[in-house]
Amino acid sequence: MKNWIKIFALTAFSTQMYAQKSLTIDEAVSYALENNVNVKKAKIDQTIAQQKVKETVGIGLPQVSGQAKYTNYIKIPVMFVTFPGSTEVSEFPMAQKQNINTGITVSQLLFNGSYIVGLESAKTYKETASLIEEKTEISIKEAVMMTYAGVLATEENIKTLEENKRVLEKNLNDTRQVYKTGLTELQSVEQLEYSYKNLSTVIENLKRTKNKLNNGLKYLIGFPLEEKLELTSTFDEVLDKNKQLIARESYDFSNHIDLKLKQNQVRVNQLLLKLEKSKALPSLSTFFSTNANALGSSLDDLRWNYPTLWGIQLDVPIFSGLQRHWKTEQAKLNLVKAQLDKEDAEKQLQSEYYQKATDYENALASYNTAEDLVKLSSEIYRKQNVKFKEGLGTSFELSQAENQLYEAQTKYYQAAIELIQAKVQLDKAKGIL
Structure with missing residues (x-):
């Protein structure tokens, strides 16, 4: 009985460990926000900022x-x-x-004016650390979504080419048999052999690319590189979320992380000016x-x-040789610069939004065209394959149709990846990623 309990417990543990290695795209993002090294460091900086506030408060205690x-x-x-x-x-x-x-x-x-300003500055420092943590998380989320989609697209491309390879292999074997009967030329066999070897090389290269992307994804999310990671979101699921045309609109960027950072910098410079003024107080x-x-x-x-x-x-403080005066003037100018940076950031965000919206519209149009070309080239290849088997077409014509199909399929997956990336970047530009 005890042995059965041990076996059951071990099985349950193994199942649990396996489940932990299967991640949807949303789960991969969540995993990264907990385990990515840059996110961890940003969280540590946030803790340090909280402790800095307490340290500053301690100056005013007995x-x-x-x-x-x-x-x-x-x-x-x-x-x-x-x-x-x-x-x-x-x-x-x-x-x-x-x-x-x-x-x-x-x-x-x-009473000490600098201490009062220091308390405000410590809180602003804490806010800065929090905003930097948020920006780090956005950057990691962007990278994870793009890389995850890249792995899925490469997998789908491999599956498609494997199916092409299966069809091509059958044509090659059939042509070899026909050649043995003397009803076709050796060139037809050689042309198909060339296409078969070339396609096999492309597939192997894609498999290596997939492994590279998969390892890159593991690193991004903080997953052990030596363990297997299963991606459970499908390519179509990810693609469907990103191929809907979005109407352009006026957008409120007040909650955009980049603008919040600029606003925070204005606040920092206001406090620096206040600090210089406070140095004249007793x-x-x-x-x-x-x-x-x-x-x-x-x-x-x-x-x-x-x-x-x-x-x-x-x-x-009575007289400092005008040092305080000039430091105060410099702080005023730095505040003006920070305010100009904030105003410029608002314009940049609006401009970037329109640029990314245009990029997304172009990517969606390219994807739709690529999808149509795959259907068209598939039909051309199907007809050419029938003609070849009936002896009405040459191996060269079949090879041309094959290459046209493979090129269309490759461009389709490239267009799909570019569409997903464009949508992610558009969401980032809008501040909703």
Whole structure:
């Protein structure tokens, strides 16, 4: 019974592990957002930014420090004194052999303009890290979707060419048999052999390309390269989502990641200007200190005293040789530049949207044409194949029809990939990827 339980558990575990290696395109994106190294680093930067906020807040909290010091003079320093009217030099010890000093100091910042600006800046830094993380995720999502689609397209191309190879192999074998009867020329056999070998090479090259793309996809999503990854989304499913004509429209880019980054940079420059202005403000702090000191000739003969104090410190900047003034002017100009960058980004996003929309329309038109050409070349090849088998056509004419079909099929898959890529890039330009 125990053995059956072990076998069942092992089977369940193996099934679970296998299921984890099968990913749809959406699951591949989700997997990448959890395991891609760049996304992981962006998340770490976000955590660092959160800790930076807490670090900055800590500057305004009470600062407490303590100290303890023990001193044993091996040789006590002395001071030599000559009194007026006397030539005799007197010697006075300047310390006790045993000394103990302890103390606690507490300070509290009451007002500091730079600290207040620093708190705002720390929060803005956190927002910046969050936006960079979002942009990283968008870039990874774009790359995963394109690569995933590339693997599927290559797989479909291989399947199509394998079917072509099967038909071509049958024609070659039939032609060899006909040649043996003397009813056709050797050139017909050689022409088909040439086409067969060439097609076989193309298929093998595509298989290697597929493996390269598959490994690239594994790396992108953070999947172990040595393990097998099964893609469960079909080529038609991915293609159908991307081949619908989309009407152009005025688009609101306020939530576009690139614009949000520019807006964030404006905020950063506003804070830098505010920081330079705050340096002209006074700084106020309070402090408290208590100590316990002891001294004596031996540890058994110590005399203790407990000095304690508190106070308030005011620091007022008066004149900095106009340095603050010119730094403030530079901060103002940098803010103007940041605002210009933001305005320019809005125009760039609008321009890029129209460019990507045009690219998508062109890609869709090319795809539709490529699809029609595959149907047309397939029909031409079918008719030419019938003529060849009936002895009404030559192997050269059949080879021409084959090449035309293979070229149309290749262009079809290229057009399909370009269509998917154009749609992904259009969604990215719209800020909805």
